[in-house]
Each structure stands twice: as structure tokens, then as C-alpha cells.
Amino acid sequence: MSSGCLTLYILHRFVPKRLRTEKNGPAENKPARLLVGFSIAKKVLKSACRRNRCKRRVREAYKAVKTELLSGDELTDGFKHWYAAIFVIGAEAQELPYSDLKRVMRECLVKANKKFGKPNL
Secondary structure, three states, X not given: OEEOOEEEEEEEXXXXXXXXXXXXXXXXXXXXXXXXXXXXXXXXXXXXXXXHHHHHHHHHHHHHHHHHHHHXXXXXXXXXXXXXXXXXXXXXXXXXXXXXXXXXXXXXXXHHHHHHOOOOO
16 A cells, blocks of 8 residues: 555465364464564665654554554454554655644555455465
């Protein structure tokens, strides 16, 4: 999913067939933790200080949007079936105000949930 300054890549959780059946006993219902990564290329921003600041801003926007969306049950289906979410940050993210960054983050997550929210069997 791409929205201007952010590109989101989703990796689905793989559940082996032997764990999908109830033959070996009930499967654990413990929710698995979603791995989230933030990446920005050196080619995009030369200064390490600027790259780190950009990652911090995007990370905080993710935390804020995640709590808002999970409290409304909009992303619970996607988060259950995703193994990892990787955000690739573009140069425009440095210039965006925080409110716009949150809006872009929300759009990416909602689009990804619509497209990849179902289990990949």
C-alpha cells in the first residue's frame, strides 16, 4: 500500500496445516504479536540525524493511529493475520505536519486491512 510519503508492505502469518487441525489438541488462542518495522534509505535523506528523526515521527504516528483504530475494532482482523508490517518512509515525511502524517498512516493501514485483512491459508 502506498500513500505519498509512506509505503506499507504486509507479510502474512503462516499457520502450518498440522496446527490448523484439532487432531493434536486445541490450538493456542494466544494472539501473536505483530512485528512492525520502519525503514528509510540513505539515498532519501543523507543525514543520520534526519533519518532517525523521521523514523521517530512515523513511529509515534503509528502508535497513535494504532490505538485509535484498535479501540474501534477496525483493524483487529488484519492484525490477527499479519506477521509483519514494514513501513518504507519517503522524503516527503520529513516535511509533513504531524496531523497529516497520522492521516496518511491511517489511510495506509485501512487500505491494507481491506486488501490483506483475510487469513492467507
